[in-house]
Amino acid sequence: MTSAPTCENSEVVTEMGAQPTVTVATSWLNTCSGCHMALLDLHETLVELLTTTLSLRYSPVVDVKKIPEVDVALVEGGIGNEDNEAEARELREKAGTVIALGSCACFGGLPGLRNLFDVEEVRRRALCETVTDGSGVERMSEVVPRLHGRVRPVTDVIDVDYAVPGCPPRPDLLGDAIVALLRGEKPALPTKNLCFECERQQVEMHKPQRSFVTTGVHALFELEEINPTKCFLEQGVLCIGPATRAGCHGRCVNANVPCRGCNGPPPEAMEQGGKMVDSLATILPAGALMFSEDTVGTGYRFTLPVSIIPGAVEGSEAK
Numbered sequence: 001m002t003s004a005p006t007c008e009n010s011e012v013v014t015e016m017g018a019q020p021t022v023t024v025a026t027s028w029l030n031t032c033s034g035c036h037m038a039l040l041d042l043h044e045t046l047v048e049l050l051t052t053t054l055s056l057r058y059s060p061v062v063d064v065k066k067i068p069e070v071d072v073a074l075v076e077g078g079i080g081n082e083d084n085e086a087e088a089r090e091l092r093e094k095a096g097t098v099i100a101l102g103s104c105a106c107f108g109g110l111p112g113l114r115n116l117f118d119v120e121e122v123r124r125r126a127l128c129e130t131v132t133d134g135s136g137v138e139r140m141s142e143v144v145p146r147l148h149g150r151v152r153p154v155t156d157v158i159d160v161d162y163a164v165p166g167c168p169p170r171p172d173l174l175g176d177a178i179v180a181l182l183r184g185e186k187p188a189l190p191t192k193n194l195c196f197e198c199e200r201q202q203v204e205m206h207k208p209q210r211s212f213v214t215t216g217v218h219a220l221f222e223l224e225e226i227n228p229t230k231c232f233l234e235q236g237v238l239c240i241g242p243a244t245r246a247g248c249h250g251r252c253v254n255a256n257v258p259c260r261g262c263n264g265p266p267p268e269a270m271e272q273g274g275k276m277v278d279s280l281a282t283i284l285p286a287g288a289l290m291f292s293e294d295t296v297g298t299g300y301r302f303t304l305p306v307s308i309i310p311g312a313v314e315g316s317e318a319k
Ligand code: SF4
Pocket: 031, 032, 033, 034, 035, 036, 076, 077, 101, 102, 103, 104, 105, 109, 110, 111, 166, 167, 168, 169
């Protein structure tokens, strides 16, 4: 049995007082709800927070219809329709502190990939072609919120006080951020890229003069064998670690799966795909070619709505 993740500052939770004093709202917008699952993954820390410090006033998990005034709002998901936008704006008005929770809220995330398609096409596909009764009749009604032309991150629509990226964020990172805010401190997120916390060895990349270790680029399944301790890029497998913010403790790379960039770009990078092209040009030129064949899938899987390069594709203009 694995032990439940706990946040580094969990001992301070019990010091904060016997009565819940900080009122909280949580909300999910254009999203999969996985970031709320990450909150639940705080396990005992969450129970302690809710019994000693936090008073949950509004959330998908409580039956409250009207958003009350609260101290802190955790907002998951991007802005994909008019209801999302209205709720984000109301939360901003009613919450002292707003935290963007997860990469959908920070960058638009996976649902932002719909920006590649015309909104009418998306609407027809979701509400007409995929209806389960096989009728092909559009299930549009006045209660279905009107889709925006493109998905945007919450941070594009309202000011947020703090943003925790990740798809979903690591529960302990999230817990530490919440506890730090409760203590009146500014939570510190990692500023470097994932390669700094990755335990796989980079050997060739650090040689002052190197010949490239591989001229080809391989999908993981094409390789008969993958060295579990060696950097993916040095084995010719695309890994977005150089263009991804650290903080996940290498969840995927430690499980022998290359990083897909879910934490978004490190803070100094203008955008994730551009940063990756830059890195590949000096590490794995063939990777740059592969990148050009699947630009969005490789470099913008989680950040398309905030991208500069494919953000300008036809049909993705805001409406
Ligand atoms: S960031 Fe990932 S886990 Fe969180 S809501 Fe978006 S898709 Fe789901």
